[in-house]
Amino acid sequence: MTLHIDIPEETFASILAKAFRNTAFVAGFVITLLVLAMAIISYVWTPYDVTKLVISDKTQAPSMAHWFGTDHFGRDILSMVMVGARNSIAVALVAVGIGMGAGVPLGAFAAARGGLVDEALMRLNDLVFAFPALLSAIMITAIFGPGAVNAIIAIGIFNIPVFARVARAGALAIWPREFILAARAAGKSSTQISIEHVLPNIATLLLVQGTIQFALGILAEAGLSYLGLGAQPPMPSWGRMLFDAQTRMVVASWMAIFPGMAIVVTVLGLNLLGDGIADILDPKSRRQR
Amino acid sequence: MTAYLLKRLTIAIATLVLASMVVFAVLEILPGDPARLMLGMNASADQVDLLRNQMGLNAPLPWRYLHWAGGLLSLDFGRSYTYSVPVIDLVRERLAVSLPLALIALALSTIIAIPVGLFSASRRGRAGDTVAMGAAQLGVAVPNFWFALMLIYVFAVWLRLVPAGGFPGWGAGPWPALKSLLLPAVALALPQAAILARVTRSALIEVLNEDYIRTARAKGLPYRAVLWRHALRNAMIPVLTILGLQFAFLLAGTIIIENVFYLPGLGRLVFQAITQRDLIVVESVVMLLVAAVIAVNLLVDLSYAVVDPRLRSRQ
Numbered sequence: 001m002t003l004h005i006d007i008p009e010e011t012f013a014s015i016l017a018k019a020f021r022n023t024a025f026v027a028g029f030v031i032t033l034l035v036l037a038m039a040i041i042s043y044v045w046t047p048y049d050v051t052k053l054v055i056s057d058k059t060q061a062p063s064m065a066h067w068f069g070t071d072h073f074g075r076d077i078l079s080m081v082m083v084g085a086r087n088s089i090a091v092a093l094v095a096v097g098i099g100m101g102a103g104v105p106l107g108a109f110a111a112a113r114g115g116l117v118d119e120a121l122m123r124l125n126d127l128v129f130a131f132p133a134l135l136s137a138i139m140i141t142a143i144f145g146p147g148a149v150n151a152i153i154a155i156g157i158f159n160i161p162v163f164a165r166v167a168r169a170g171a172l173a174i175w176p177r178e179f180i181l182a183a184r185a186a187g188k189s190s191t192q193i194s195i196e197h198v199l200p201n202i203a204t205l206l207l208v209q210g211t212i213q214f215a216l217g218i219l220a221e222a223g224l225s226y227l228g229l230g231a232q233p234p235m236p237s238w239g240r241m242l243f244d245a246q247t248r249m250v251v252a253s254w255m256a257i258f259p260g261m262a263i264v265v266t267v268l269g270l271n272l273l274g275d276g277i278a279d280i281l282d283p284k285s286r287r288q289r
Numbered sequence: 290m291t292a293y294l295l296k297r298l299t300i301a302i303a304t305l306v307l308a309s310m311v312v313f314a315v316l317e318i319l320p321g322d323p324a325r326l327m328l329g330m331n332a333s334a335d336q337v338d339l340l341r342n343q344m345g346l347n348a349p350l351p352w353r354y355l356h357w358a359g360g361l362l363s364l365d366f367g368r369s370y371t372y373s374v375p376v377i378d379l380v381r382e383r384l385a386v387s388l389p390l391a392l393i394a395l396a397l398s399t400i401i402a403i404p405v406g407l408f409s410a411s412r413r414g415r416a417g418d419t420v421a422m423g424a425a426q427l428g429v430a431v432p433n434f435w436f437a438l439m440l441i442y443v444f445a446v447w448l449r450l451v452p453a454g455g456f457p458g459w460g461a462g463p464w465p466a467l468k469s470l471l472l473p474a475v476a477l478a479l480p481q482a483a484i485l486a487r488v489t490r491s492a493l494i495e496v497l498n499e500d501y502i503r504t505a506r507a508k509g510l511p512y513r514a515v516l517w518r519h520a521l522r523n524a525m526i527p528v529l530t531i532l533g534l535q536f537a538f539l540l541a542g543t544i545i546i547e548n549v550f551y552l553p554g555l556g557r558l559v560f561q562a563i564t565q566r567d568l569i570v571v572e573s574v575v576m577l578l579v580a581a582v583i584a585v586n587l588l589v590d591l592s593y594a595v596v597d598p599r600l601r602s603r604q
Contacts, residue, residue, distance in 0.1 A: 132541035
């Protein structure tokens with residue numbers, strides 16, 4: 001008995017066509033691209049110099065000269081939001097890199113080995129998950145000193161078990177498949193199989209998780225810098241700007257509104273992008289939405 | 290069933306013991322001598338050594354760990370360096386703020402999220418669903434401390450309905466205290482509610498595709514009854530899992546939120562203790578929070594069995 005199933009071939013062009021019909025993907029992609037562009041442009045040009053204090057211009061309401069107004073030192077808030085984007089993106093992106101770089105090999109290894117190794121690694125995961133991530137990040141940055149680098153490490157460490165779990169779950173679903181058996185019969189080692197056959201098949205899962213962790217990283221960085229544990233002045237960061245705004249909200253509400261909106265828009269864009277990618281590449285999730 | 294419970298319980302206890310070792314080790318290798326910190330820079334080496342002896346800091350490491358862990362078990366957390374009072378008193382006082390705050394937030398988040406999830410799932414793909422899930426998507430993206438600032442601006446500065454921060458204490462009656470916990474609880478709850486509503490919706494939609502739902506509808510049960518009695522109950526497992534995870538988020542979230550509202554809670558205590566290097570307070574509060582997270586996850590595991598009778602009969 002043979003069973004014939006027509007599987008439409010997924011070409012790059014067909015995926016691309018599907019992507020452009022997906023509203024969440026398009027919206028997320030455009031927003032993310034705009035935020036990235038804003039961060040990159042800030043390296044060569046900002047409306048005003050963010051390191052120059054112009055006290056005579058302090059706490060000015062939004063106007064044609066200062067679209068987002070000025071802060072208590074007379075700095076242009078739009079320029080600070082642009083430079084802050086750099087900091088947020090860099091911290092969150094490197095933290096995702098740390099999480100993937102360490103977590104994916106761990107998860108793939110656990111799935112390939114199984115047994116005691118798997119059990120031990122997963123219990124270690126449980127251990128990390130028992131510590132509220134933000135509390136531990138606060139401890140790490142407070143103990144080793146505030147700053148962007150320590151914020152990256154603190155956020156990155158808690159990305160590791162997340163990626164380990166996703167990679168392991170994905171890999172476990174791939175291992176019983178026939179093409180893995182074929183690869184084993186061909187004499188490939190489990191490391192080779194993990195790299196050549198398992199990883200490409202769980203790449204989508206990892207990409208989707210990556211955008212989620214990217215978004216969470218931006219929120220975490222904002223929280224840390226709000227508490228004074230992230231990037232240090234004079235480097236503007238969105239969280240720090242909100243801290244400065246808190247006591248001046250009555251006279252200068254724009255100081256609180258615009259940096260917050262920047263966080264919301266960036267996180268929203270990344271989440272939409274992740275949802276969109278999951279939709280396009282995973283038919284099962286599309287059925288459910 | 291018993292085997293399942295025993296396994297979960299063993300894992301929970303082992304995780305707790307390992308976590309206590311990690312906390313103890315991390316704070317042990319930190320630079321800075323608490324005795325010197327207490328006495329100040331001008332103290333002589335003899336004075337510092339005397340205090341170290343009094344505080345038990347000169348004892349061998351494993352002995353100090355056992356002493357500390359034994360103390361935790363009997364709720365004797367030691368004395369705070371900066372406040373010069375037993376840590377347990379500090380914790381009890383601060384818990385009277387943080388626990389109600391976290392519970393109100395958790396209740397708010399559940400009360401908002403489950404109906405929204407039900408509403409969206411039953412109107413899947415229609416305008417109501419799109420609007421609700423759009424709002425949830427936005428809610429997930431809002432940092433809770435910024436949301437808190439906006440709430441303060443609108444409800445405390447503008448409308449003057451609630452205080453902008455601070456805590457009058459429970460002594461003045463429950464109403465003023467509850468009033469000052471209201472905004473912080475809403476700020477904590479809404480982003481969590483957004484996540485929970487999304488999870489509830491997708492869990493419900495998965496269940497609504499099952500054959501037994503069609504059967505229940507086919508035998509003439511009204512849609513509402515199917516939704517509440519059959520679908521919601523079967524969708525509870527992912528919802529409970531997320532609720533358990535959210536408890537950890539809420540606990541950590543109180544650190545930032547209590548700082549925004551100047552609430553004298555556990556989160557603010559641990560944040561100040563970290564910056565003041567009051568290590569006994571830090572390790573006690575961290576262990577307390579970790580124990581709470583582990584206990585809640587264990588409760589979630591147990592509640593699976595209550596919600597899903599199939600799990601009870603298995604094994």
